[in-house]
Amino acid sequence: MLSFLASIVSVALGVTGSGSLHVHSGFSGSTMPIAAASAFVGGLAPLPGGHLAVFDGSRVVEIDPASNGAVVRVLHTPPTFVFGSFLALDPTASFLVFGESSNGTLTRIPLDGSPTSLVAHVSFNYDGVFDASGALYVAHGNPTWTGTDLVRVDVATGGVQTVATVSGPSGPVAFDSSGTLLYGVNSPFFPAPPGSGSLIAFTASQLAGATGSGVLTDGDALVLVTGLDAIGDLVVDAEGDLIVGDSIHGTVTAYDATGVVDWVIASPAAASTSVTYLAFVDDGSSHAATFDPYQPNGGGTLALVVSDFATTNDVVLVHPERPTFTVAPSNPVPVGSFTVTLEDAPAHGLAMLFAAAASSSNEAIALVGDVPLFFALLPPTLVHLGVVPLDATGAASLPASNPGIGATIAIQAVVFDATLTPRGTSQALDLGLQ
Numbered sequence: 518m519l520s521f522l523a524s525i526v527s528v529a530l531g532v533t534g535s536g537s538l539h540v541h542s543g544f545s546g547s548t549m550p551i552a553a554a555s556a557f558v559g560g561l562a563p564l565p566g567g568h569l570a571v572f573d574g575s576r577v578v579e580i581d582p583a584s585n586g587a588v589v590r591v592l593h594t595p596p597t598f599v600f601g602s603f604l605a606l607d608p609t610a611s612f613l614v615f616g617e618s619s620n621g622t623l624t625r626i627p628l629d630g631s632p633t634s635l636v637a638h639v640s641f642n643y644d645g646v647f648d649a650s651g652a653l654y655v656a657h658g659n660p661t662w663t664g665t666d667l668v669r670v671d672v673a674t675g676g677v678q679t680v681a682t683v684s685g686p687s688g689p690v691a692f693d694s695s696g697t698l699l700y701g702v703n704s705p706f707f708p709a710p711p712g713s714g715s716l717i718a719f720t721a722s723q724l725a726g727a728t729g730s731g732v733l734t735d736g737d738a739l740v741l742v743t744g745l746d747a748i749g750d751l752v753v754d755a756e757g758d759l760i761v762g763d764s765i766h767g768t769v770t771a772y773d774a775t776g777v778v779d780w781v782i783a784s785p786a787a788a789s790t791s792v793t794y795l796a797f798v799d800d801g802s803s804h805a806a807t808f809d810p811y812q813p814n815g816g817g818t819l820a821l822v823v824s825d826f827a828t829t830n831d832v833v834l835v836h837p838e839r840p841t842f843t844v845a846p847s848n849p850v851p852v853g854s855f856t857v858t859l860e861d862a863p864a865h866g867l868a869m870l871f872a873a874a875a876s877s878s879n880e881a882i883a884l885v886g887d888v889p890l891f892f893a894l895l896p897p898t899l900v901h902l903g904v905v906p907l908d909a910t911g912a913a914s915l916p917a918s919n920p921g922i923g924a925t926i927a928i929q930a931v932v933f934d935a936t937l938t939p940r941g942t943s944q945a946l947d948l949g950l951q
Contacts, residue, residue, distance in 0.1 A: 538823050601618075741775070
């Protein structure tokens, strides 16, 4: 039907600019300002309907990412200036808890507009997260940066109970789907010596038994990741990957549940770039989609607060991005020679090309290992066109000829990385041939 000959196109490095952050190949990012350049942003949390809550340095506001971060409403304004620490959404999605370190207050903010209320005082609070039952776990350090307590807060009574004591200044906390509490251990020195950070975990059964004299310590924890630099925040995505933001170096890295690096999602555009807060928004559009590179963006959205503490306070929204086909001359293609280009696929990988009489919006899904392949070209007209290599940016140009058949065909690629591991599929392109 078409005669494809692979020819490689060399272009620049495969990262895309998104304000002060480079989002790596396989993902795309969009940037929106969320606070004044000199403000101290102090918390980020997902809200129902795809909105986000952020403390912009003076107020807790609800913003709409679809409207470039426009403020929908003000949720809470502290009576005096405070340094915000965190925002945590409860499991019922009916209220937020706002932690601030100036006075050590935890404030309950109902999302229905009811009055706010004080939950508890926890001095030097740094981060907080709810477990599935609605208990709030808060990390708060001592004044000398030498130790941190992890406490369980009953938001109904204000009761505070220490469950673990760990070394070093306060770090971020997160829960995985099994109820394991993840904690980022940071160095007491600033700037942190390279490789001095680690990610540790306490299981649900350990937490349940941490009462009275049974307070947990570093020695009770499972060490998941070592050699980190400065853990600013961490979240767990829908498939259990651990996503870590570096508060000094501005990198964002995904680890699997065993602590092995899956992907580097983003890196700084400038030496002063810091990733201070993360929030993972599960959009629920496809249970089969994952937050992995080269996948459909139904796997959710990662929101990052990015700052240089002088000129930039942005939220960067990151989601997976599939490789795409373009055609020149543009669709519908006239009789004669034309070029199809595949872009944004894995660098130095391969693309296996297919064609069919038509594409379907209801894509079939095949699992290769744990990688879902979303395929829009279905039998009985499916034709394998061959395999082409991809250049350093994950691109290939494919010369072809239209003999004047007057038809529409669909093309799609299965893409492989440099280790020949399948990573996903491109978007399908319906190619009109005049």
